[in-house]
Amino acid sequence: MELRQLEYFVTVAELASFTKAAEALHVAQPGVSAQVRKLERELGHDLLDRSSRTVRLTPVGATVLPQAQAALAAVAAVRRTVDELSGLVRGRVTIGTVISMGKAIDLPGLLASFHEAHSGVEIGLTEDSSEHLLEALHAGRIDLAVIGRTGTRPPGITLYDIVNEPLVAAVGHQDPLAGRERVGLAELADRALICLTQGTGLRSVVEAACAGAGFRPHIAFEAADPHVLAQLAGRGLGVALIPASLARANEAEVRLVEIDRPRIHGSLALAWRTDGPTSPAGAALVAHARARLPRAD
The missing domain is CATH 3.40.190.290 (D-Maltodextrin-Binding Protein; domain 2)
Structure with a gap:
């Protein structure tokens, strides 16, 4: 049994489609089908019902899916731990900023220097109101935000005035x-x-x-x-x-x-979840931004 097979099976099950799974995995559809078939032969049971347009889990597949998801999550956790110990950071981070920031800080320069230091990390940028950025932080959709400071620290959020x-x-x-x-x-x-x-x-x-x-x-x-x-x-x-x-x-x-x-x-303040970003890459972005942007008086 290979991790790739579990990944393909979980993706097909979650998207209920071999076509969508192949697109999400950036793999040709026949390759996805072949690996899932190989996993089914090894287990001795069909995991997916292919008899209709929408791919559905068989009773065995429904039982296996949570365990496959847990196995993939455990492997990802091991990789994150190793990355933290070795100082190697990869993955994706997203920073949000208020539309009204203007030229108050050199955000392009900040992101460029972060990319230079961590070339293996994919960077995303989004603009919105402070209110919506705080909601995105709480939901874990973004790792760091530049928001307008209103004087009251939102619960669960750490602020760093810039x-x-x-x-x-x-x-x-x-x-x-x-x-x-x-x-x-x-x-x-x-x-x-x-x-x-x-x-x-x-x-x-x-x-x-x-x-x-x-x-x-x-x-x-x-x-x-x-x-x-x-x-x-x-x-x-x-x-x-x-x-x-x-x-x-x-x-x-x-x-x-x-x-x-x-x-x-x-x-304006940097804002991030008080309990910390969900990934080493997110933590690296917060640390980089604090080091590059001096605290306001």
């Missing part, structure tokens, strides 16, 4: 606020505000600060890309609440006005 900067009011050059150096947050109670979408860390920070100042913000426009927020403000459509560095990057279109009473800060 960016912390003030939010400012960005307005068009003809806006009444354009000639001022600073504005109190409460003064924006009657203004049309331009902000990031629901579920982002910065949006949560803005809403909490406005509530503390005694008003509910009137969000006239929202977008996932913070550069779009600056462009909308530059066209005179409202006051964009964005990080100071982003306002400076769009100074040709907007005027930066400091917000005080109170000051508001936007933060």
